Amino acid sequence: MNLANLANNYEEAVAMLLFVIGFSNLLLQKNLIRKIIGLNIMDTAVYLFLALKGYIEGRKAPIVVDGVQSMEAYVNPIPSGLVLTGIVVSVSVSALMLALTIRLYRRYHTLDLDEITTRLKKEGL
Amino acid sequence: MEFVQNFPFFSILLSLFSGPLCSVIGGKAARRVNLAVITAVGAMSAAVLNFTIRSGEAYVYLMGHFPAPWGNEIRVGVLEALMALFFCVVMFLSMIGGSLERALEIEEGKENLYYVMVNLLLSSLLALIYTNDLFTAYVFVEINTISACGLIMIRQNGRTIEAATRYMIMSLLGSGLLLLGICFLYDMTGHLLMSNIKEQVQILHATGDYHIPLLVTVSLMSVGIAIKSALYPFHAWLPDAYGYSTLSSAAILSSLVSKGYIFLLVKIFYRVIGFDIVRDSKIVNVLFAFGVVGMIMGSVSAIKEGNVRRMIAYSSVAQIGYIYMGFGIGTTAGVIASLYHILSHAATKSLLFVAASGLTDASGDSTSFFDLTGAGYRNKLAGVAFTVGSLSMVGFPMFSGFISKLLFAQAAVDSAYYKMLPALIALALSTILNAVYFMKTVIRIYTPADREEVKRRGFRNVTVTDQKAKSVALVCFIALNLALGLSSEPVVRLLREGLNLFA
Incomplete structure (x- = not known):
């Protein structure tokens, strides 16, 4: 019964799997660039999930063409709006993370966050 | 509708648009x-607070003329207005208190960027306080994170950049979980406005449908926010971020963000x-644990x-534990x-940061514990202020920390026995531990220093007139602390009233 549920909702399962992959990369990787890639995978997984939830089989994108105004003709537009907003947020935090990474790399010539921390401790600022 | 009801909206927009203006x-x-x-936002919040207390009920303000469940809303009650007013007061005092440090520590020509961040931070805090829409809350959570990151790294050294990273x-991990929780909730209820979601959640709870997804959602959102607010095992970034950033950043981050x-x-x-x-x-039991x-580990x-500054930062970890x-x-x-x-923590922690910087000014800018010997004599006002802050943290009667410990106890x-014992024991233990490190510092700053040593290191005396802005901030913080501690009754009544109107 549960396995059948999983098979029916395999798209959602994939989204969750991606989320976990991204989350653990962001948390566990030492390399900053890999962390940022993890961040993007994690956010993309959420957008995939949202897009899935907005999709209704057999309906079209919610743009009125040929004067069809019936609600039954279109998919739910709100999740798409949320995805767009989310993408904007995700782009800005990625940009900020990359900028921080450049700063750190210029100073310490490494992308390994743990090594940077050890060196800071040695500097004993 | 009265004109004053527009003020929450005005204050969000005012601080939001003053950000780009400052750039x-x-x-x-x-x-x-x-x-x-x-100042303007604080005045408007005071007016709103006055209005909501008089009217005795919360009101909903439509953003754009679409009614629920389609439009975006803000919802204003006593609690929201009180928080907004208080946050403005603490932010104002932190900004004045740290003006001297900002002039020294921020790179030439980049001062205006700092104020961009502070204005955006204020607007995101206000939006978090007032909004009635879950996704708007998420967006402003991210704005809050980004501007807080800017506040940490405006003082450029290796430590702050690493701390900001x-x-x-940690913040992005937290907001990822929060976002996923919000998406689950939208999926189950079909709404984004908080009040509408609640109606649906009550129905779901009554019928028992989606019991496990609902549980997962609540845990995702709680854990996400716990990570972002540096609850104990997620606090690794906190001491560096508070300890090495410029003074007003440390005060604002610890007390407001x-x-x-x-x-x-x-x-x-x-x-x-x-x-x-x-x-x-x-899920509350997990948060409790x-x-x-x-409380203990911090x-x-x-x-x-x-x-000293890192010590005050670690004390924040303990105080978040209390909350x-x-x-x-x-x-x-x-x-x-x-x-x-x-x-209470917002008023006390920013006081401690500002006072500690006053003490380090009188100790050749060294933050080392032993260099502070006798600093309370070299900078008298900062010494008194630090003592007040410490006593408040420890929970000495008269000061605000006492009342919060009393309320917790x-x-x-009144709670279940398996929570009563751990809570009371933790309160007692934590109070003793607080006393150990705060009283240790207070005794240290009032231990007369070796005259030769002071002369050799060139420690100078700092008088009230040397640092006018900081002195004003310190006096106001002390007054705020005493006001919270001595007249806690009306404040607690307002909080109770506000929480009733909140749901």
Whole structure:
């Protein structure tokens, strides 16, 4: 019964799997660039999930063409709006993370966050 | 509709648009704009608070003329207005208190960028306080994170950049979980406005449908916000971020930024899910356990720390633990105690940061514990202020910290026995540990220093007139602390009233 549920909702399962992959990369990787890639995978997984939830089989994108105004003709537009907003947020935090990474790399010539921390401790600022 | 009801909307927009404005004007002008904006927002919040107390009910303000469930809303009650007013006061005092440090530590020509960040931070805090839409809350959570990151790294050295990176990583993990929780909730209920979600969640809870997804959602959102507000095991970035950033950043970050997230969590508990459902879900027990551990471990780390500013930062970890323990008790009394502690901690922690910087000014800018010997004599006002802050943290009567400890203890006594004992023991232990490191520092700053040593190191005396702005800030902070401690009754009544209107 549960396995059948999983098979029916395999798209959602994939989204969750991606989320976990991204989350653990962001948390566990030492390399900053890999962390940022993890961040993007994690956010993309959420957008995939949202897009899935907005999709209704057999309906079209919610743009009125040929004067069809019936609600039954279109998919739910709100999740798409949320995805767009989310993408904007995700782009800005990625940009900020990359900028921080450049700063750190210029100073310490490494992308390994743990090594940077050890060196800071040695500097004993 | 009265004109005053527009003020929450005005204050969000005013601070939001003054951000970009500050990026195109010079540093001095930006500073004036910033102080003016904080003052204006504070005045408007006071007017709103007055209005909501008189009317005795919360009101909903439509953003754009679409009614629920389509449009975006803000919702204003006593609690929201009180928080907004308080946040403005603390931010204003922190900005004045740190003006001297900002002039020294921020790179030439970049001062105005600092005020961009502060204005955006204020607007995101206000939006988190007022909004009634879950996705708007998420967006402003991210704005809050980004501007807080800017505040940390405006003083450029290896430590702050590393701290900012760690802060961003932890925050992004937290907001990822929060976003996923919001998406689940939207999926189950089909709404984004908090009040509408609550109706649907009540129905789901009554029928028992989606029991496990609902549980997962509540845990995702709670854990996400707990990570962002540096609850105990997620605090690794905190000491560096607070310890090495410029003074006003440290004061604002410790007293306001984490509190904004916690306020959002209260909102999720009361307005989105319903507190009885949260309590039944047992997630509060997890928060309780982490809060209790944090209360002890934060203080233990603070005792081991030899750098005064990092010590105060570690003490924040313990205080965040208190706040989560209050939620974890799972009664309204516990939440009121936590809300009071938000106010009390904000007033005290920023006081301690400013006072500690006054003491280090009189010790050749060294933050080392032993260099502070006798600093209380070299900078008298800062010494008194630090003592007041320490006594308040320890829970000495008259000061605000005492009242919050009292409220926590009362809430614990009225709760289930398996929570009462751990809570009371943790309170007692944590108080002793607090006393160990704060009183140790107070004794240290009032231990007369060796004259030769002072002369050799060139420590100078700092008088009140040397640092006018900082002295004004310190006096106001002390007054705020005493006011919270001595007239706690009306404040607690307002919090209780506000929490009733909140749901």
